[in-house]
Amino acid sequence: MVQEQKTLLAAADKLKEYKIKNTPQRQVILSYLMTSHDHPSIEMIFNYVRGNGFSVSLATVYNTLQLLIDNNLIIEIAADSGGHMRYDYFEIPHYHVICVNCNKIVDVFDDKYKKNEENAQLETGFQVFNSQYEVYGVCPECQKKLAQEA
Amino acid sequence: MVQEQKTLLAAADKLKEYKIKNTPQRQVILSYLMTSHDHPSIEMIFNYVRGNGFSVSLATVYNTLQLLIDNNLIIEIAADSGGHMRYDYFEIPHYHVICVNCNKIVDVFDDKYKKNEENAQLETGFQVFNSQYEVYGVCPECQKKLAQEA
DNA sequence: ACCGCAATTGATAATCATTCTCGAATAGTA
DNA sequence: TACTATTCGAGAATGATTATCAATTGCGGT
Ligand SMILES: [Mn+2]
Ligand SMILES: [Mn+2]
Ligand SMILES: [Zn+2]
Ligand SMILES: [Zn+2]
Numbered sequence: 001m002v003q004e005q006k007t008l009l010a011a012a013d014k015l016k017e018y019k020i021k022n023t024p025q026r027q028v029i030l031s032y033l034m035t036s037h038d039h040p041s042i043e044m045i046f047n048y049v050r051g052n053g054f055s056v057s058l059a060t061v062y063n064t065l066q067l068l069i070d071n072n073l074i075i076e077i078a079a080d081s082g083g084h085m086r087y088d089y090f091e092i093p094h095y096h097v098i099c100v101n102c103n104k105i106v107d108v109f110d111d112k113y114k115k116n117e118e119n120a121q122l123e124t125g126f127q128v129f130n131s132q133y134e135v136y137g138v139c140p141e142c143q144k145k146l147a148q149e150a
Numbered sequence: 151m152v153q154e155q156k157t158l159l160a161a162a163d164k165l166k167e168y169k170i171k172n173t174p175q176r177q178v179i180l181s182y183l184m185t186s187h188d189h190p191s192i193e194m195i196f197n198y199v200r201g202n203g204f205s206v207s208l209a210t211v212y213n214t215l216q217l218l219i220d221n222n223l224i225i226e227i228a229a230d231s232g233g234h235m236r237y238d239y240f241e242i243p244h245y246h247v248i249c250v251n252c253n254k255i256v257d258v259f260d261d262k263y264k265k266n267e268e269n270a271q272l273e274t275g276f277q278v279f280n281s282q283y284e285v286y287g288v289c290p291e292c293q294k295k296l297a298q299e300a
Numbered sequence: 301a302c303c304g305c306a307a308t309t310g311a312t313a314a315t316c317a318t319t320c321t322c323g324a325a326t327a328g329t330a
Numbered sequence: 331t332a333c334t335a336t337t338c339g340a341g342a343a344t345g346a347t348t349a350t351c352a353a354t355t356g357c358g359g360t
Contacts, residue, residue: 021326021327021328021336056338058317058340062318063338083316084317106274108274110269110273112269119260119263121287129250133282133283139276143277171308173355213308213309
């Protein structure tokens, strides 16, 4: 069995686990998010699905992403510099370090970061569900590039 | 001197400090963000400026906010449930706890949170400028409200 | 205090991301 | 296989944001 089929099955299983009705469009979209490290935009997702031989409309991409967000399977990451939302599979909590120069998004998996949720709960009395942390800076590659130009 | 004039002067000083050309519109917008705890939307800012007897257009509100963001004086907080961006004066770093039920935004000033930036820098080699943390949950008031309904 | 000019404002139009509509297609169930 | 609620999708509608550009204004230099 080829890799592509495996990830589709993994996505189908995840949909079943969350009692979300299984459709080809949802399988492809979810499998893309589960396996890529792209943090893709709507447009990238749309092109990916069609590029893999599945029919899909933009409306369906939007609907599917909202559904996955509501089920806490994915998150929306605030706008890249072009003003587009990015999407990310988020079953394993992590945070994002974003290069303001080249828009690269780096994952950081770090347990310490989850402690912040407990603090927030203690400070405010909120019942906390989840949280999102984004760090802005310049990536090592862009640091070199910018240093040379100067 | 009345309070309103004081905050306008404070805003004017801040603009000068950041070498941003001083205009009435910018003074009012910045003073609103500096003094309110509203985390207002574009529309709220627009109405505030006109409500205080100043002329302003939506384009100017957008332009001014982008300018203040570029100068790291304010931040944009990801969409409330109505899909509107919120804006916040951000000279003193803090993070936000957001009620998913009533959209209330609570500030938390906590030094420990800034430590996350150092960690991110160590983990990734990025040169970090700033960061934003948002926690989602249900506020104490909505917890009561929801418990009664059930 | 006045000039000169680059920067800003603002009414409006244009753009573009997102949501809505509703008939057709489909998944899940028995 | 047949039934039915759900989902899909093409295109229209919406609505937030951005672009335009002529008129106005802030401000450094004189
Ligand atoms: Mn990620
Ligand atoms: Mn705040
Ligand atoms: Zn970079
Ligand atoms: Zn609440």
